[in-house]
Amino acid sequence: MSKVRIYNLARDLGVDNGKMLEILDGLGVSYKSVSSTIEDDTVDLIKQILEEEAAGGPAQAPTSTPAAEPVQASAPQAQAETQAQAASQSAPTATVERMPEPAPTASPARELPHRAPVVTIMGHVDHGKTSLLDYIRKTKVAAKEAGGITQHVGAFEARTSKGRVVFIDTPGHEAFTTIRARGANVADIAIIVIAADDSLMPQTREAIAHAQAAKVPMIVAINKIDLPQADPERVKTDLTSLNLVPEEYGGDLIVVPVSARTGEGVEDLLEYISLTAELEDLRADPGGEFRGVVIESRVDRQAGVLATVMVQEGTLHVGDFLVVGEGYGKIKALTDTNGGRIKDAGPSTPVQVLGFSENPSSGETVRSAKNEHQAREVVAGRVGDRRDAEEARGRRRLSLEEMMGPLGETRTVNVILRADTQGSLEAIQGILAKKETDDVKINVLLAGIGSPTEGDVLLASTAEATILCFSVTAAGGVKKIAEQKGIELKSFRIIYELIDEVDRLIKGNVEPVFEERYLGRAEVRMIIKHPKSGNIAGSYVTDGMLRRNAKAKVTRGRQVVYQGTIVGLKRFKDDVREVQTGYECGINLDWNDVQEGDIIEASEMVEVTQA
Numbered sequence: 031m032s033k034v035r036i037y038n039l040a041r042d043l044g045v046d047n048g049k050m051l052e053i054l055d056g057l058g059v060s061y062k063s064v065s066s067t068i069e070d071d072t073v074d075l076i077k078q079i080l081e082e083e084a085a086g087g088p089a090q091a092p093t094s095t096p097a098a099e100p101v102q103a104s105a106p107q108a109q110a111e112t113q114a115q116a117a118s119q120s121a122p123t124a125t126v127e128r129m130p131e132p133a134p135t136a137s138p139a140r141e142l143p144h145r146a147p148v149v150t151i152m153g154h155v156d157h158g159k160t161s162l163l164d165y166i167r168k169t170k171v172a173a174k175e176a177g178g179i180t181q182h183v184g185a186f187e188a189r190t191s192k193g194r195v196v197f198i199d200t201p202g203h204e205a206f207t208t209i210r211a212r213g214a215n216v217a218d219i220a221i222i223v224i225a226a227d228d229s230l231m232p233q234t235r236e237a238i239a240h241a242q243a244a245k246v247p248m249i250v251a252i253n254k255i256d257l258p259q260a261d262p263e264r265v266k267t268d269l270t271s272l273n274l275v276p277e278e279y280g281g282d283l284i285v286v287p288v289s290a291r292t293g294e295g296v297e298d299l300l301e302y303i304s305l306t307a308e309l310e311d312l313r314a315d316p317g318g319e320f321r322g323v324v325i326e327s328r329v330d331r332q333a334g335v336l337a338t339v340m341v342q343e344g345t346l347h348v349g350d351f352l353v354v355g356e357g358y359g360k361i362k363a364l365t366d367t368n369g370g371r372i373k374d375a376g377p378s379t380p381v382q383v384l385g386f387s388e389n390p391s392s393g394e395t396v397r398s399a400k401n402e403h404q405a406r407e408v409v410a411g412r413v414g415d416r417r418d419a420e421e422a423r424g425r426r427r428l429s430l431e432e433m434m435g436p437l438g439e440t441r442t443v444n445v446i447l448r449a450d451t452q453g454s455l456e457a458i459q460g461i462l463a464k465k466e467t468d469d470v471k472i473n474v475l476l477a478g479i480g481s482p483t484e485g486d487v488l489l490a491s492t493a494e495a496t497i498l499c500f501s502v503t504a505a506g507g508v509k510k511i512a513e514q515k516g517i518e519l520k521s522f523r524i525i526y527e528l529i530d531e532v533d534r535l536i537k538g539n540v541e542p543v544f545e546e547r548y549l550g551r552a553e554v555r556m557i558i559k560h561p562k563s564g565n566i567a568g569s570y571v572t573d574g575m576l577r578r579n580a581k582a583k584v585t586r587g588r589q590v591v592y593q594g595t596i597v598g599l600k601r602f603k604d605d606v607r608e609v610q611t612g613y614e615c616g617i618n619l620d621w622n623d624v625q626e627g628d629i630i631e632a633s634e635m636v637e638v639t640q641a
């Protein structure tokens with residue numbers, strides 16, 4: 031019995047994939063994605079349904095399966111299925127997947143039009159991101175009008191047989207993460223490029239972590255398959271170690287072998303992008319209120335500020351007022367990614383905007399205003415909100431719920447791990463896995479070898495994660511960015527100290543709260559001059575007890591004359607840790623001016639356990 035891929039059948043029968051899945055749902059056929067295969071007899075049933083529909087018969091697919099048991103759509107290469115089953119069950123949700131959903135009871139009043147997918151390409155250095163983008167640009171971008179100069183604007187539009195696809199071509203995940211770090215999600219699909227001769231590398235893992243954190247569907251492009259040493263099978267097997275199971279192994283990760291050099295497979299990649307976009311059912315209202323995101327911006331000496339904005343909703347027109355951050359501007363000119371002047375730009379269109387007075391940052395959201403007056407009002411409102419928030423931050427105390435998340439719900443502690451070796455990483459991950467409970471999940475977004483990078487900090491800031499390093503430290507620049515973004519970045523030399531830190535995060539994700547606790551008091555009765563230790567206060571403990579390393583407050587009459595530490599305690603000639611009430615002792619402070627008659631009060635800082 032032969033099998034047919036769902037999307038091939040849809041194409042052959044001239045229906046869209048959504049319709050095909052609707053029919054399969056009606057038939058009770060389960061599938062993983064449109065690239066799952068179905069049996070011949072199911073194909074016959076589908077043809078029958080479509081014929082009946084065309085003839086004006088029952089428009090609905092039958093609501094139950096004709097066979098007693100639901101039919102299972104099989105993934106290709108059934109022999110690999112069992113092998114990868116376990117891994118596929120825990121495959122992250124960021125992969126392309128569509129499970130049957132209940133059919134909607136009523137159709138929406140007005141269906142919004144589809145929009146083109148926005149794609150970002152990420153991967154390890156030298157794996158071929160730029161080459162792949164160049165190949166697509168060269169072969170899929172309409173030739174420019176003569177005379178125009180194409181400039182780098184951070185995005186371009188490719189024309190495929192299935193429609194437009196927009197590629198963000200600012201370098202790799204920096205662009206992706208800076209944009210996401212500001213809370214905007216500009217990409218709909220992430221292509222992870224992996225060189226077939228190199229397989230998974232640290233930045234591949236990072237790229238995957240970024241896509242997963244953003245919950246953006248991923249397509250893996252195994253590049254450089256033209257090389258004699260290319261080993262695409264190894265890449266696929268390696269991917270399963272990250273719980274990403276390629277479709278042909280029974281999982282739902284789309285993997286496309288390509289060569290950016292010869293162009294082999296690039297057409298398939300574009301096809302899969304369109305398929306994924308179709309499943310994502312990307313729609314936007316060109317007539318709705320405008321919303322966009324800054325992709326990149328630069329200052330041109332002659333023209334002024336030029337910002338590339340991705341239109342996400344609504345339509346931009348020359349002459350519109352735009353608000354970005356705490357600034358606004360009026361659009362003087364719009365240029366498409368091909369360098370041509372345009373008058374308006376609808377959803378999923380990257381467009382270069384001339385008219386901002388200041389350079390907006392990548393990732394900032396852009397809104398429109400009816401007129402200059404409204405633009406000014408919006409900006410004034412934002413400035414006011416920021417000031418209020420800054421003031422409130424100073425005053426406010428967090429509630430338990432704010433610190434720990436909704437009570438009674440499972441909390442997730444997000445961490446990024448960095449270590450010197452794979453062995454240490456595995457050891458740490460092993461211990462962390464055992465710490466999970468029903469209430470707290472530990473989500474390791476990224477486990478990488480080597481020092482933390484700026485990308486880690488950005489990932490941490492979008493995913494609210496803590497960066498924990500073992501035996502590696504961050505470069506000064508990275509530390510600074512972490513500080514600016516309020517990201518906790520900690521380095522440890524002992525694994526168990528790192529684990530203690532995770533315990534702390536599990537306890538409440540909050541800084542530990544310390545409280546000063548009174549220990550005891552002593553009266554200084556004489557000063558003993560010691561050649562090495564300086565002045566020792568010969569004292570008598572009148573209340574509680576004194577402890578070495580405790581905090582010390584020295585009072586003379588009513589005045590506090592010193593606050594420091596008890597660095598040494600002696601009973602006769604012996605060093606001791608503690609001295610109780612009613613005993614004499616020698617107290618050595620980190621201060622030499624103690625006098626007879628002074629009162630030394632000892633206290634210590636104790637961590638207050640959070641409820």
Ligand SMILES: Nc1nc2c(ncn2[C@@H]2O[C@H](COP(=O)(O)OP(=O)(O)OP(=O)(O)O)[C@@H](O)[C@H]2O)c(=O)[nH]1
Nearest residue numbers: 154155156157158159160161253254257289290291
């Ligand atoms: N044989 C072969 N070489 C390729 C292919 N794709 C890229 N290369 C080569 O691999 C090298 C790196 O390619 P780039 O496109 O610069 O890789 P990248 O991932 O953009 O690298 P960075 O921008 O440095 O992160 C270049 O020498 C390319 O010519 C391919 O499909 N086949």
